Amino acid sequence: MSISKEDVRSSLESVKLPESGESIVTRGLVSEIVIAGGRVYFAITAPSDKADSYESLRVEAELVVAKLDGVESVRASLTAEHTPGAKTSVPTNKVGASRNPSRSTSGKAAGGGRSTQAIIIEGVKHIVAVASGKGGVGKSTTAANLALAFHANGQACAVLDADIYGPSMPRLFGIKGRPGPGLGGKLKPMSGYDISVMSMGFLVDEDMPMIWRGPMVISALTQMLREVDWGKLDVLVVDMPPGTGDAQLTMAQQVPLAGAIIVSTPQDLALIDARKGLAMFNKVGVPVLGIIENMSTFICPHCSEESHIFGHGGARLEADKLGVPFLGEIALDMVIRIGSDEGNPIVAADKDSVHAKAYLNIAAQIWTTLEAHSDRTDAIPRLVIED
Amino acid sequence: MGRLNGVSSNDLVGESTSDNHLPEEIRLTRKRDCLQLTFNEGEHISVSAEMLRVKSPSAEVRGHGPNDGITVGGKKNIRINTLEQVGNYAVRISFDDGHDTGIYTWKYLTYLANEHDRIWAEYLSELVVAGLRRA
Numbered sequence: 001m002s003i004s005k006e007d008v009r010s011s012l013e014s015v016k017l018p019e020s021g022e023s024i025v026t027r028g029l030v031s032e033i034v035i036a037g038g039r040v041y042f043a044i045t046a047p048s049d050k051a052d053s054y055e056s057l058r059v060e061a062e063l064v065v066a067k068l069d070g071v072e073s074v075r076a077s078l079t080a081e082h083t084p085g086a087k088t089s090v091p092t093n094k095v096g097a098s099r100n101p102s103r104s105t106s107g108k109a110a111g112g113g114r115s116t117q118a119i120i121i122e123g124v125k126h127i128v129a130v131a132s133g134k135g136g137v138g139k140s141t142t143a144a145n146l147a148l149a150f151h152a153n154g155q156a157c158a159v160l161d162a163d164i165y166g167p168s169m170p171r172l173f174g175i176k177g178r179p180g181p182g183l184g185g186k187l188k189p190m191s192g193y194d195i196s197v198m199s200m201g202f203l204v205d206e207d208m209p210m211i212w213r214g215p216m217v218i219s220a221l222t223q224m225l226r227e228v229d230w231g232k233l234d235v236l237v238v239d240m241p242p243g244t245g246d247a248q249l250t251m252a253q254q255v256p257l258a259g260a261i262i263v264s265t266p267q268d269l270a271l272i273d274a275r276k277g278l279a280m281f282n283k284v285g286v287p288v289l290g291i292i293e294n295m296s297t298f299i300c301p302h303c304s305e306e307s308h309i310f311g312h313g314g315a316r317l318e319a320d321k322l323g324v325p326f327l328g329e330i331a332l333d334m335v336i337r338i339g340s341d342e343g344n345p346i347v348a349a350d351k352d353s354v355h356a357k358a359y360l361n362i363a364a365q366i367w368t369t370l371e372a373h374s375d376r377t378d379a380i381p382r383l384v385i386e387d
Numbered sequence: 388m389g390r391l392n393g394v395s396s397n398d399l400v401g402e403s404t405s406d407n408h409l410p411e412e413i414r415l416t417r418k419r420d421c422l423q424l425t426f427n428e429g430e431h432i433s434v435s436a437e438m439l440r441v442k443s444p445s446a447e448v449r450g451h452g453p454n455d456g457i458t459v460g461g462k463k464n465i466r467i468n469t470l471e472q473v474g475n476y477a478v479r480i481s482f483d484d485g486h487d488t489g490i491y492t493w494k495y496l497t498y499l500a501n502e503h504d505r506i507w508a509e510y511l512s513e514l515v516v517a518g519l520r521r522a
Binding site (some may be wrong): 031034036041043045046055075077078079252253254255256257282283285287358372378381382383384385386387 | 409410411412413414415417424457458459460461463464469470472473474476477478484485491492495517518519520
């Protein structure tokens with residue numbers, strides 16, 4: 001049975017405006033009704049300042065029409081009635097972040113208006129995400145040791161543990177206790193081995209699960225970034241949650257990440273996931289600074305024989321294939337694992353060990369790339385809102 | 388209007404545009420009726436608020452898969468309320484009809500600017516097919 005415009009219109013009589021009780025049809029708010037096969041399209045005109053409150057009317061209208069015989073789908077849209085000059089929209093100064101704070105003062109902003117580039121976290125030069133496509137590849141251990149390596153190389157460095165569901169930084173740095181108040185009503189981060197650390201793990205017990213919905217994760221992350229007194233930093237290392245979910249996307253969208261480092265084991269399965277991580281960062285315009293192969297070779301503590309438990313060189317091949325730098329490999333050695341669990345990461349515990357040197361070398365490479373890219377102005381257009 | 392702020396594969400439209408052709412500046416004009424894109428040779432291209440609204444990359448307009456999109460009409464007098472940068476890759480545009488779920492990547496904006504006339508002509512014919520009008 002085919003439907004007619006009249007059927008639709010008369011069914012819409014029952015949709016009434018909350019203020020006056022008048023039907024949206026009598027008020028003349030329903031547009032021309034379009035019927036294509038079993039699909040119905042129409043629009044409801046809403047005063048531009050009430051568009052939000054009209055949303056429930058729109059939904060109601062869709063439901064009413066959907067009940068008619070022969071209707072397969074309904075698409076009602078809200079259109080704004082714009083009375084010119086009646087309401088000048090107030091420009092809110094909601095601004096995002098610039099990866100490079102110096103750009104907004106480059107003097108390039110010609111003409112009137114103001115630039116909307118702003119810095120989210122003052123005093124922090126580069127924010128670097130340490131990520132992995134899947135869990136269990138040693139991302140947090142790598143992040144902690146890289147932070148220590150930046151510090152050892154002379155850069156002011158701090159760690160943000162964004163792995164909300166499995167915060168490991170308190171244990172890795174051997175820090176207990178709760179952060180206290182700092183400057184300007186912000187939270188003062190904890191400190192371990194001269195490195196400031198902020199983690200959800202300081203605020204909840206270690207064996208307490210974080211049973212959180214996405215929006216809570218997002219607000220926790222935002223707070224840990226903006227409401228912590230980070231001080232002046234060259235590098236803020238962010239230990240990302242594993243995978244490519246909501247938290248990762250939030251970080252990439254709301255934080256001016258200078259780049260991301262992907263940690264992977266040489267195993268094919270892990271590399272497939274690493275590739276997904278890489279694709280995500282590419283998509284949101286965050287440069288991937290390189291791939292680190294973790295658990296690269298196993299050195300037997302008894303006979304010192306090297307075994308390639310997960311294969312070897314997979315990450316290097318993958319990096320070549322994907323056109324991103326290969327930053328180095330870290331062996332699977334009991335010493336690293338024990339140090340991590342005891343809150344004594346290898347770079348702090350034994351700076352001259354071969355493993356520590358590998359981390360120091362990787363951190364130096366990353367620093368060079370960060371500094372080389374810091375005057376990059378081509379990637380982000382300037383946003384200007386005229387007054 | 389759900390807040391679907393994810394990055395869907397639909398964002399790939401116009402993604403073939405290479406990086407060095409992204410605009411240097413994106414300017415919201417005083418009248419709030421268009422965005423002015425400035426490219427490196429000093430070339431200005433304006434994209435009207437109406438075109439941005441009806442071609443919003445949001446799930447609301449574009450749907451969740453191919454052929455799931457809708458034609459939006461009646462936006463002739465739409466104005467832009469504000470711009471908000473999203474990460475390093477996009478800008479969120481809030482319109483005065485309450486629509487603010489579209490995240491426009493630099494590439495998508497460039498695509499709208501470069502293919503402006505073709506996209507606009509196609510939109511006008513889509514309107515006729517859908518039986519909608521601009522105002």
